[in-house]
Structures are given as structure tokens and as C-alpha cells.
Amino acid sequence: MDVALIQHQYDLINLALHQIQDNRRRRRRRRREVWVRPWIGSRRQFGLYDQLLVELRNEDQRSFKNFMRMPPEMFNELLARAGPRITKQHTWYREPMEPGLKLALTLRHLASGSKYSTMKYGWRVPHNTQPLVVREVCQAIIDEYMTEVMSCPTTPEGWHAISDKFLQKWNFPHTCGALDGKHISCKFPPKSGSQYFNYKGFDSDVLMALVDAEYKFIWADLGGTGSASDAQIYNDSEIKECAEDGTTGFPAPDPLPNDYQNVPYFFIGDDAFALRDSITPPLSRSS
Known part of the structure; x- marks a missing residue:
């Protein structure tokens, strides 16, 4: 076989490998179009926790109980006890979710059985974040109340x-x-x-x-x-x-x-x- 032909094929293979590596580097360096979608960023202005729940708490506590399956007083007590366990530290990177929002979202999910994909628009919390929040809040409630509310007698x-x-x-x-x-x-x-x-x-x-x-x-x-x-x-x-x-x-x-x-x-x-x-x-x- 001609040595020149072999060398040419070898050069083509090397060129293809270099192109593949360059494409991978470009994909790694490619910036996201948006870091946080605008409708998620406006959570405080239009989200259920900062708008609807505040309105129900102030004007119609009966509807608040129907929505959260508990009166405001019980919600406040639950937040005061479990809240420190689900509070994240503020950093320069991004602002953490409020513990009250985490608790309200979890209670509503448990009460209604709604899917994360349908809850994300009202609560303005991404669907892939919600299961992490629900697990975190449920574990915090268990850790806080377990020995107090579920104690099996031994005497x-x-x-x-x-x-x-x-x-x-x-x-x-x-x-x-x-x-x-x-x-x-x-x-x-x-x-x-x-x-x-x-x-x-x-x-x-x-x-x-x-x-x-x-x-x-x-x-x-x-x-x-x-x-x-x-x-x-x-x-x-x-x-x-x-x-x-x-x-x-x-x-x-x-x-x-x-x-x-x-x-x-x-x-x-x-x-x-x-x-x-x-x-x-x-x-x-x-x-």
C-alpha cells in the first residue's frame, strides 16, 4: 500500500478527532440562555405564597385552612419549629427559598396530590426543585415532631x-x-x-x-x-x-x-x- 495514502488517511482521522474535541469544548463553554426564567424570578410579585396566602391569611382564614389543611396558627407553629431545619444560608451566589414557601408548597402538594409539573407555575418554583423541597421539609417535620407525636407506650x-x-x-x-x-x-x-x-x-x-x-x-x-x-x-x-x-x-x-x-x-x-x-x-x- 502507498505510504502517502496511509499518511493521508491518518491525517484525516486526526483532523476528525480534533474537530470532535473542539465541539465538546464549545458545548462546555456555551452559556445558558437564561439562568433563572423571568416568571420564576417574579415569584415574590405573583407567586401563591407571597400573594394568595397573604390575602387568605388576612381576609379569609377559613379558606386558608381549606387550602393548607390547617389554620394559620398551626402553620405558624409548624414553621417556627421546623423552619430552622430548612433555612439555608444567604450567599452572594443566589438568594435561598424562604422556609415558609418550602413549607406551604409541601403542605399543598401533600393535601392536593398535584403534580410538580402543574404546581410550578402557580408557586413559581421549578418542577425539578420541588421534590427536593418536599423531601427536605418532610424530613424536618419528622425530626422535629417524631418523639413528641408518635410515641408507642411500653408500660x-x-x-x-x-x-x-x-x-x-x-x-x-x-x-x-x-x-x-x-x-x-x-x-x-x-x-x-x-x-x-x-x-x-x-x-x-x-x-x-x-x-x-x-x-x-x-x-x-x-x-x-x-x-x-x-x-x-x-x-x-x-x-x-x-x-x-x-x-x-x-x-x-x-x-x-x-x-x-x-x-x-x-x-x-x-x-x-x-x-x-x-x-x-x-x-x-x-x-
Whole structure:
């Protein structure tokens, strides 16, 4: 083969490689058309947080409660406690989002279930920023309130207090909590097959929760796959194990009102659960 031809082909290849590298450098150096879109930059003038919520707070607090699912006083208390956890430091680079805006956006998303892509115009917050904000705020609320609002009793006195409320409010004696599962829609992980596909026809995680007579959470377990039944999740849970080995601190069995035979304390659930000493489902129609 002619040496000159080989050299020519070699030069063409080098030239093509240099052109590719130059194009990559130009793409890296190319400036954005805009750093912040104008309609996002006018958030303070036209955004829901700085305009609508201020108006509702001052003129129609009932509508504020309907929009935020809580009165202004509760919103203020939540902001005062969780706000420091979601406050970012001011820098010369850009102004951080206000903690009140983060909290209001998160509460509205949780209350309405609206998609980030539809919320971005009203709140004037980019759709790819919103999931970061929602996660940050939810974690801040958990960290601030977890030990205060969701404390599972460990002594007979604590369970007695819950049982007394069930008897007074619902006429259910010896009841230490109501147990049920809730399917939460999710995107199934790769290669998980039908593991997350539930009987309702969508993919989900399952929240198993125990509440007291006033619907307040006592205990919760999140992470059950949608294909699992409530009974399966309960059988694999920590609270079922503790209830059966006695480490929950349940009171000793004693008689029901106007009776003399000792009866254990228990949880109540729907007919998805099997009858056990620690849990009582409703009687079937055939009973």
C-alpha cells in the first residue's frame, strides 16, 4: 500500500478527532440562555405564597385552612419549629427559598396530590426543585415532631390510657389500638417484577399503622410491598412479635366491664387479619 495514502488517511482521522474535541469544548463553554426564567424570578410579585396566602391569611382564614389543611396558627407553629431545619444560608451566589414557601408548597402538594409539573407555575418554583423541597421539609417535620407525636407506650399504664379512651369514645373495651394498612402509589424498582403490584391495580408501598381512639399514630411501618396482604406485613412486623412475647408492656388480662372472666388486651383490625390473642378482627357474617 502507498505510504502517502496511509499518511493521508491518518491525517484525516486526526483532523476528525480534533474537530470532535473542539465541539465538546464549545458545548462546555456555551452559556445558558437564561439562568433563572423571568416568571420564576417574579415569584415574590405573583407567586401563591407571597400573594394568595397573604390575602387568605388576612381576609379569609377559613379558606386558608381549606387550602393548607390547617389554620394559620398551626402553620405558624409548624414553621417556627421546623423552619430552622430548612433555612439555608444567604450567599452572594443566589438568594435561598424562604422556609415558609418550602413549607406551604409541601403542605399543598401533600393535601392536593398535584403534580410538580402543574404546581410550578402557580408557586413559581421549578418542577425539578420541588421534590427536593418536599423531601427536605418532610424530613424536618419528622425530626422535629417524631418523639413528641408518635410515641408507642411500653408500660401497662400507657396502654391503659389508650384502652380507656377506646372504651369511652367507641365502647370498645381492652382495645390498645386500631391497625390497618394503606397502599401508597409508587414507581416500582427495576427488576422487581410484580412484587409491588397490588390487588387494586397499581404499584405501591404499604404503610401499616396503629392509631389510638383519636386517630393519632402510635406506631407505623412503611416499606411493605404492594403484593403483600395486611396480614403478611403484620406477621413480619416488630409490633406483632413484641405483642406476642410480652415486651410491649400490655396490661395483665382482667375482666371486661360487668363480667368476671379475664380477657387479654388486644389490637383491633379488619377481616384481613386472623384472630389472635393480640389482635381481634370483626366477626364474620356467618358467625
